[in-house]
Amino acid sequence: MHGVPLDLDDVRARARAAFLGFAVGDALGAPVEFLTAAEIRARGVHREMTGGGWLHLKPGRVTDDTEMALCVARALVEEGGFSLRAIADRLAEWMKRGPIDVGNTCRRGLRAYIVEGRLEAPPGEWDAGNGAAMRVLPVALRTLGDFDLLGGWAVAQGHLTHNHPLSDAGSVLFGKLLQVAVMGLPLARMRAECDALAAVHRAFAFDPWRGGCTGYVADSVRLVLHHFFRSRGFEECLVAVVNEGGDADTNGALAGMLAGACHGREAIPSRWIRRMDPRLLAELDELALRLAEASPLFTARAEAVRLRACGP
């Protein structure tokens, strides 16, 4: 996947910044979720952790996006690998506790698991939402360095709730882009992944961008990538994305994970981080590190070092 030697400390730092950026994007976007861009503009540019919105959030509060990704991350770390049942159990427990928000397709899929033990939603024309893509971050970190493994796990975990080819393709694309960014590879490498997918699924072509900010996965891909590739830093990217409104928290989270991995923790405004729950951030940090260190990128290298040490 790469021809240059990677600095694993740099990979660790980028993995942690990705999960932090994801949560920051969720918390920044949630207060303007479901507003239109014009409604936001009428009140001024949204660039602070204001709280509020339709969920009446405290400033810095994350929503289902971060909480569901956290469930997947905990399952991967605690199981020492991929167990779809363990992921489903944690998501089901989370839903039973009465979270602040759950998307309709996610609710339906988790309910089918709780009631019937079903681990795969039936194919559905309404399943092209971004709810599976918003859980791909932990899977991408745990499979760093192995696109095939990423593809298999991302689709399997996605199908718990969303079973649609566009959801699969969007989830895997976000996962691949995250891996490329966490490995510190050039932006052109990320762009090449996007162009390759757009050649197969025209719904993902984002240049030129024609707007659209719903929770439809192709809208999320186009909106996030449009702003990600044209912005110069974390703050600029996130402000541009959430001010589009619509599914602003989910789009903010997806943009935040890519921009976090790309620009690093130093680029994430400390005035945003300060507003967030320190216990949550500590857990995200720990999980990101453990996911990355359990990935093929790290373990294959450890294996190579061991072989060298044992060699002649």
Ligand code: MN
């Ligand atoms: Mn949300």
Ligand code: MN
């Ligand atoms: Mn949302």
